[in-house]
Amino acid sequence: MSPIKTYVQEHKDRFINELIELLKIPSVSADTAYSHDVILTADAVKVSLENAGCNFVEICDTPGYPIVFGEHIIDKNLPTVLVYGHYDVQPPDPLELWTSPPFEPVIKTTEIHPEGAIFARGSCDDKGQMYMHIKAFEYMIHSNSLPCNVKFMIEGEEEIGSKSLSWFVERNQSKLSCDVILISDTGMISNQQPSITTGLRGLSxxxxxxxxxxxxxxxxxxxxxxxxxxxxxxxxxxxxxxxxxxxxxxxxxxxxEELSSEERAEMAKAPFSLDNYKKALDIETVYGESGYVTNERNSIRxxxxxxxxxxxxxxxxxxxxxxxxxxxxxxxxxxxxxxxxxxxxxxxxxxxxxxxxxxxxxxxxxxxxQGYVTPIDSIGYKAANKAYTETFGVPAIPVRSGGSIPIVALFEKELKSKTILMGFGLDSDAIHSPNEHFGIFNYLKGIETIPLFYKYFVELSK
Amino acid sequence: MSPIKTYVQEHKDRFINELIELLKIPSVSADTAYSHDVILTADAVKVSLENAGCNFVEICDTPGYPIVFGEHIIDKNLPTVLVYGHYDVQPPDPLELWTSPPFEPVIKTTEIHPEGAIFARGSCDDKGQMYMHIKAFEYMIHSNSLPCNVKFMIEGEEEIGSKSLSWFVERNQSKLSCDVILISDTGMISNQQPSITTGLRGLSxxxxxxxxxxxxxxxxxxxxxxxxxxxxxxxxxxxxxxxxxxxxxxxxxxxxEELSSEERAEMAKAPFSLDNYKKALDIETVYGESGYVTNERNSIRxxxxxxxxxxxxxxxxxxxxxxxxxxxxxxxxxxxxxxxxxxxxxxxxxxxxxxxxxxxxxxxxxxxxQGYVTPIDSIGYKAANKAYTETFGVPAIPVRSGGSIPIVALFEKELKSKTILMGFGLDSDAIHSPNEHFGIFNYLKGIETIPLFYKYFVELSK
Missing domain, CATH: 3.30.70.360 (Alpha-Beta Plaits)
Known part of the structure; x- marks a missing residue:
């Protein structure tokens, strides 16, 4: 067993319990009734980074909710990875459809998650996925294997448009300077088939x-x-x-942009079962723009x-x-x-x-x-793909997502860095819906895969 | 000054205060949170009828809210007037648009009501208009001038479809037998121009x-x-x-039914200012079915x-x-x-x-x-018109209303009696809206006019 696998096995109960504590704080940014809880969550994230071994952490005030910034610089000549995530969550309503209260996390098994999944608002989007990075960092510090510099920027307004983040990024280009931006706020095809999101839709x-x-x-x-x-x-x-x-x-x-028929044919190769899709949503038929299939309607259109x-x-x-x-x-x-x-x-x-x-x-x-497309021949993409291949046993598939992470385009503009979207969630995780959950398998696999990204990114950058 | 005018002048403060007490009870039938208050209102109406001199009053249970029934039979050979009204009210929301709380009645003057109007949910629809009948009855008992028999049937589900009333009427034809049904739950053109509603729309x-x-x-x-x-x-x-x-x-x-051009020409004679209508609603233009004007769109269509x-x-x-x-x-x-x-x-x-x-x-x-149309050559219509003419100095105009009082058609079917709609409210009273109110002038004028209806109805029935 690899050292990281061993470390995850030894500490997994603690990793899960720490995340559960974070999920108990209802950091709903859209509703001012929760503003105190949003602030408390920022404090908790700061403490997590300090405990993981980050040598500088601060809470940065903004016109809105604060941004938690951390950095661990080991050598100015080595590359720098900037990790972005968010500690705010979507409103939990309609409450009556939750099978357990949204801010009282519980572990339940499901068909897709026989090893259990944590049910709570934010468990996947994005507290769980963000926290994987803190635990992966903890491992690299603990094992003295961090191969480069790392910065963390964890915000509290992603679910309401990241206004203060834009304000912050525009004012802090040198503080945030980096060689690649790493985000886990998307999904992958399945627990057997990892994928990397190469496109995001914009939003108005x-x-x-x-x-x-x-x-x-x-x-x-x-x-x-x-x-x-x-x-x-x-x-x-x-x-x-x-x-x-x-x-x-x-x-x-x-x-x-109208995609060529070749590009559309390439997209059509991604595994997709219309029957399973309809069954999962309990709908008789899909519905959308004429001339396009489901996977096009929700990504390139x-x-x-x-x-x-x-x-x-x-x-x-x-x-x-x-x-x-x-x-x-x-x-x-x-x-x-x-x-x-x-x-x-x-x-x-x-x-x-x-x-x-x-x-x-x-x-x-x-x-x-703005929307965003990332090229698959970049060092960041290649490093992520190698990391996934090693932990999942199969290469990742590049996919265009229908979702939006508006700040990705902003990062490219202000920080001149490409973003790599290493998602570990699944479509069925019900983010933005009642009964949001995040698989224990996915959470631990993320912690295991992320250090490999650092390793390969530094190797390929040489 | 006529005896009734004198009586109203002497007792008007008490009449107003009694109505205000009734308006304080939030009898919202649409919302089960108020069910206790709806029942309390029925009890208050029963006490009012007893105090006014009614020699038999009872609360009749139904599958829903109770019906207050009262009767005062002076001679079985004389005609019987059945007064219908309702003690339930519309929900008060949106609450934030009320300038004073909906169940804390206050008297304020307005441009149309220089003598003051009572602002409260139900002040016009229908507690205020219903209570005029109880006070008119009190006068006739007090002055020993009641010329015929009278029955009261005051229900608590008008705003939610009168389901229990239908149940009650179907089971009590002989108890409710009468020669005419008298209702004040509509409006009139203005305080200078009385009108009698001769048509109502149905509702689904x-x-x-x-x-x-x-x-x-x-x-x-x-x-x-x-x-x-x-x-x-x-x-x-x-x-x-x-x-x-x-x-x-x-x-x-x-x-x-398509009305003839003669009938439409007759309707067009009713006083109506499109400019005032638009100004009162603060709209640039009216909107509706092509080929019809405003007063047709909201009545015959x-x-x-x-x-x-x-x-x-x-x-x-x-x-x-x-x-x-x-x-x-x-x-x-x-x-x-x-x-x-x-x-x-x-x-x-x-x-x-x-x-x-x-x-x-x-x-x-x-x-x-069902919708309803009443003929203007009936004894009831003529009696009402004579009563209005005497107290307002001008004859009433017959108008078709866009509103619905679904039980009027039911009364005709089950009780074989015509209904006379003697309304004293105004369009501007904001029934069903925030800041519902009922003019003191209108309230007292109603109490003054109703005994004349009884007088002329008995005279014309001879």
Whole structure:
């Protein structure tokens, strides 16, 4: 057994218990009710880095939640790996669908995780995946095998758009200078088949408000005679897709790269079972843009989804009211050449333009970020692939993900470094959903694989 | 000064204070959290009837909230007036838009109500209007001028569909036998121009649920590849109206009576200022079915409105989620010949049929009721008109209302009696909205006018 495997076996109970303690703190960045817990989590991450042996750790104030920065410089002439992760989590609602409370972690076995998985909000996204890096670092310090310098930057606003991180990165280029950025905030194909995410979608997230009459009205007395903001909002949302599920915003597709048939054929080789996909979601059929298959719709194509909608009476029973206002949260996933700020502007202009007379419309941009593609011939990609190959026994497959980590494009711009996305989560981990979990196998495999990335990255950099 | 005017002047402070006490009890029938208060309100109404001099009062149990029944029989050979009203109220939300708490009544003056108006949920709809009848009865007993028999039937489920009232009426035809039914649960044109409601729309109220994937999903990983229940619900709602704002449900208009151009010309004579209407609602333009004007759209035409919609993340900030489910509450206002149960079936069948593959749809009927038209040559209508003419100095105008009091059609069917809708509220009273109020003028004028209805109804019945 390799020394790292032995170390993981000896310390695995402690590794699991430490993560469980971190998961108990409800660091929901989207809801100010949890702001004290978000701060407490930053403190806990700082202590973890110190305990792991990091020789400099600080909590950096920002206009929002703090960033935990750590560094361990062994030789200025050696390469530097910058590890990014986030300690904030998604809101846990709908709470009633959790089988155990989101902030009371428990280990349960599942079909995919016979060795058990930790069920808790943030277990995979991203506390669990971020903590693998701290434990891998602990091993390298303990075994005196750290082959290069390392920096940690763990933020608390990833789930709400990383605004303060942008602010921080723009102001700290030399502090953050590095040769590669390493992130575990994505997934892999399966526990038998590792993969490396080579593309991410960008994001534009907006909130819209439609106002009709200046007060809620009795639907009997006014129904049919004034614009009903909910009906109008439904109509406006419906009009954003045509009958082929293409998005109708003028200019939306202008910078969308059309992949060649060769590239699409290459993508189609990734293992995918439409039957299993439908079965897992309990749906009769998939749904999406004409002319593209599922794995294209959720990766190389931009999309528009309503993430939340509300208006009028939503309580028990019936109320015959015409609401004064209706609201929706709408996000667009973008592909690499679509600029998120330009798309936000196109959306805003279009959405206001399609409002019928009789209502007024406001569009409030929430946040966004650029898409990203990383080349598979870089030293970082090769090092990651070698690491996975060694621990899983098979090479990793490059995949384009539909998700967004907006700061990846920012890192490239500000820090001039490529990012390597070494994810150890699975699609079935239910991140952003009730019953989020992270396999014990995945957690420990991550801790085992990461030191190999350092080793090969330094070797290949020579 | 007439004896009734004198009596009202002498007792008006007590009349106002008694109503204020009744308004303090939050009898919200739609929300089970208030069920104890609804029961308390029934008890308070019973005591009021006893105190006013009614010689038999009882609380009648039903499968739902109780009905307060009272009667005062002076001579079996004389006509009997059955007064109907309701002691339950609409939910008060959105609470933040009330300028004073909905269940802490206060008197404030407004432009329309220089003599003051009572601001509270239920002040007009219907506690205030119902209580006028109890005080008018008190006067007739006190002055020994009651010219006929009277029965009271005050229910607690009007705002949620009067299910228990139907049950009660079907089982108590002889107990409720009467010559005319008198209701104050509508409005009049203005404090200078009384009107009598001669038509009511029917109602079908349903709740729909659209289910996509079996759990909430990350919109980055699944966006564009599965049917998003909110987008689908928006599309389905949008499709319920065509480009002329006609309702697209097959068969929906089959029994809709087309009024002759003479009738429409007659309707157009009712005083109406489109400018004032738009100004009062702060809207740039009205909106509705092509080919009809505002006063037709909200009275002689059936309509479909979403009364509430919800799904996905509706909290603070942003959550990139595809919801598993989306919901809407939808009501249709119907014209007299449309059967509400048939329309509910047409809606259900159509709504399920337009669901795209990839989602499942449920439709849950909430409640409904038939529309109603009353002839203006009846004794009841003539008596009401004479009463208004005497107290306001001008005759009342007959108007068709867009609202629904579903039990009016039921009364005609079960009790074989016509209903007279003597409303004293105003459109601006904000019933079903925040800051509901009822003018002191209107309240006292109602108490003054009602005994004259009794007088003329008995005279004209001879």
């Amino acid at each position: 997230y907006v909130e819209v408000e439609v106002t009709g009459p200046n007060r809620d009205l009795h639907s009997g007395l006014y129904g049919g005679a004034v614009a009903n903001p909910i009906n109008v909002l439904a109509k406006m949302i419906a009009s954003l897709h045509d009958e082929n599920n293409h998005i109708t915003i003028p200019g939306f597709y202008d910078n969308v 931009p999309t528009l989804d309503v993430n939340g909608i509300w208006g009028g009476y939503t309580g028990e029973g019936a109320k015959t009211v015409i609401a004064s206002k209706a609201y929706a949260k709408i996000s667009m996933r973008l592909v690499p050449d679509q600029d998120w700020e330009a798309i936000t502007e196109l959306f805003t202009k279009h959405f206001i333009s399609i409002a019928p007379a009789g209502v007024t419309v406001k569009v409030k941009p929430h946040h966004g970020g | 109220y349903v709740e729909v649920e659209v289910t996509g994937p079996n759990r909430d999903l990350h919109s980055g990983l699944y966006g564009g590849a599965v049917a998003n229940p909110i987008n689908v619900l928006a599309k389905m709602i949008a499709s319920l109206h065509d480009e002329n704002n006609h309702i697209t449900i097959p068969g929906f208009y089959d029994n809709v 059936p309509t479909l409105d979403v009364n509430g919609i919800w799904g996905g993340y509706t909290g603070e900030g942003a959550k990139t989620v595809i919801a598993s489910k989306a919901y809407a509450k939808i009501s249709m206002r119907l014209v007299p010949d449309q059967d509400w149960e048939a329309i509910t079936e047409l809606f259900t069948k159509h709504f399920i049929s337009i669901a795209p593959a990839g989602v499942t749809v449920k439709v849950k009927p909430h409640h409904g009721g």
